[in-house]
Amino acid sequence: MxxxxxxxxxxxxxxxxxxxxxxxxxxxxxxxxxxxxxxxxxxxxxxxxxxxxxxxxxxxxxxxxxxxxxxxxxxxxxxxxxxxxxxxxxxxxxxxxxxxxxxxxxxxxxxxxxxxxxxxxxxxxxxxxxxxxxxxxxxxxxxxxxxxxxxxxxxxxGLFMDYMAAGSSVPYPGLLTLHPYILDVKARRAEIPGTGDERMSFTTxxxxxxxxxxxxxxxxxxxxxxMEGETTTWNRIVEEAEKVVGERFTVSYVSREQLKERLKDIPEDNWMGRFVTAGNLAIIDGKAAVIPYLNEATDVKPTNVSTFLNKYWGS
Ligand SMILES: NC(=O)c1ccc[n+]([C@@H]2O[C@H](COP(=O)([O-])OP(=O)(O)OC[C@H]3O[C@@H](n4cnc5c(N)ncnc54)[C@H](OP(=O)(O)O)[C@@H]3O)[C@@H](O)[C@H]2O)c1
CATH class of the missing domain: 3.40.50.720 (NAD(P)-binding Rossmann-like Domain)
Known part of the structure; x- marks a missing residue:
């Protein structure tokens, strides 16, 4: 340390x-x-x-x-x-x-x-x-x-892991406004940018x-x-979420080309829509994985994806 x-x-x-x-x-x-x-x-x-x-x-x-x-x-x-x-x-x-x-x-x-x-x-x-x-x-x-x-x-x-709690009936103690992003556990659905094997980081x-x-x-x-709670892939997260809820999810993939086409159709004044789509392109480009300096430099023991999903979606 x-x-x-x-x-x-x-x-x-x-x-x-x-x-x-x-x-x-x-x-x-x-x-x-x-x-x-x-x-x-x-x-x-x-x-x-x-x-x-x-x-x-x-x-x-x-x-x-x-x-x-x-x-x-x-x-x-x-x-x-x-x-x-x-x-x-x-x-x-x-x-x-x-x-x-x-x-x-x-x-x-x-x-x-x-x-x-x-x-x-x-x-x-x-x-x-x-x-x-x-x-x-x-x-x-x-x-x-x-x-x-x-x-x-x-x-x-990386991404706030908290978004994976969106829709859960377990009370969320934070002030962040939760909405499903890529993964919608409640709807048993995911729309994944790229192949789903690109690495990215998540921290609560x-x-x-x-x-x-x-x-x-x-x-x-x-x-x-x-810092990271975990650096993993969306394919692994969906597998984990399926295991936690005991059901298969409907999963689709959106390619870089499809995202670029979508961007053309999103009006300039819909800055949030454009932001999310550009963020998905950054994920495909491998720009969402962090170097976890603070995991080495401090004694913080963060929550990983499996623990988080079990807390909000486990039986
Ligand atoms: N990695 C991720 O997944 C992710 C997701 C969301 C956000 N973020 C980033 O996380 C950081 C904090 O986000 P957050 O969700 O806590 O809140 P946020 O909505 O980004 O706002 C942060 C704070 O900015 C202040 N603020 C808002 N409008 C302002 C204005 N016009 N003038 C001065 N201050 C203003 C507010 O403080 P007061 O009301 O107390 O003054 C608010 O608490 C930001 O850098 C954001 O970009 C990251």
Missing amino acids: ISSIPSATTCPPRMQPKMNVAIAGVSNGLGHWIALALLSNPRFSVTLLTRTKSNDALESLITKGAILKVVDYGSSTSLAGALSGIHTVISTVWIHNNIVPMRSLLQAAVAAGVKRFAPSEFSFSAAANVDLIPYHVKVELWKEVQKSGLEYTAFRN QEDVGRFVAAAVALDKWPEEMG
Whole structure:
């Protein structure tokens, strides 16, 4: 394991000042899990930056010790003030067609003397980001992060495994809006891009939170930190899902050429439809498998696909 700052169990907390960590964007899912994981380590003081005044999910984080700061991404004074004294900023803020709030956060971090900055990546790969128009804001911001003078990293996790729970009657504890993607377990159906043997990575949002919290404790950040619950193929996942529910699925395959034809028919203003189709092309091109740096560098034991499917679809 790569060296990390001493844990609270090896060094009494009173001898170490807490590291102040801010999470920007906490109302939609991932930020919530990152906050929960950071709050479980007494080494960290956790500040939440949000545009939302309050809701039950935020209240539960405040009860666990988080400091809530309501910010205005249109005001550099509001942002820089909120980041005063912060060591590390983890951003989950993403708007598919507007870089301004993401850029304002980076500029405020520099102005406030922040040391480390993780932009809102959480994607397949740098190469896939280039292929996905809604991720061009990430590509642009990344260039600015590299020039910022801050220590930085890109967290990459493949696809959120959570989508495999869409339609399950087992309560899902996260805030992510679930919808079936490629695999629809409830309908016993899958429409798989390519041959189904292309490798790609899957990580639950909860595990992304745990990996990110563990990464914050590392002494040095490389430019990219990948993580995986499991890297596998859609053919293997369908086999596993069939085993879990004890039924055969209806499976079809969509080739690269078919996807390219589909793209021509999706209107420009249907950015989500185009995003999903381009994402499927990135899967075929092998751009959805991450290098699992954090699986080696930390002691996080993530959930694999079989365990996840059994939790939501097992009898
Ligand atoms: N790999 C995958 O499978 C996958 C899937 C989905 C998303 N992602 C990525 O994961 C990251 C987080 O996604 P998410 O699902 O938690 O939420 P999201 O919908 O991408 O939004 C993240 C946060 O951005 C903030 N936000 C939204 N609109 C904003 C605006 N106009 N100005 C300022 N802030 C704004 C919100 O925070 P507040 O309301 O608290 O201010 C929200 O919690 C993003 O980078 C996203 O691209 C990855």
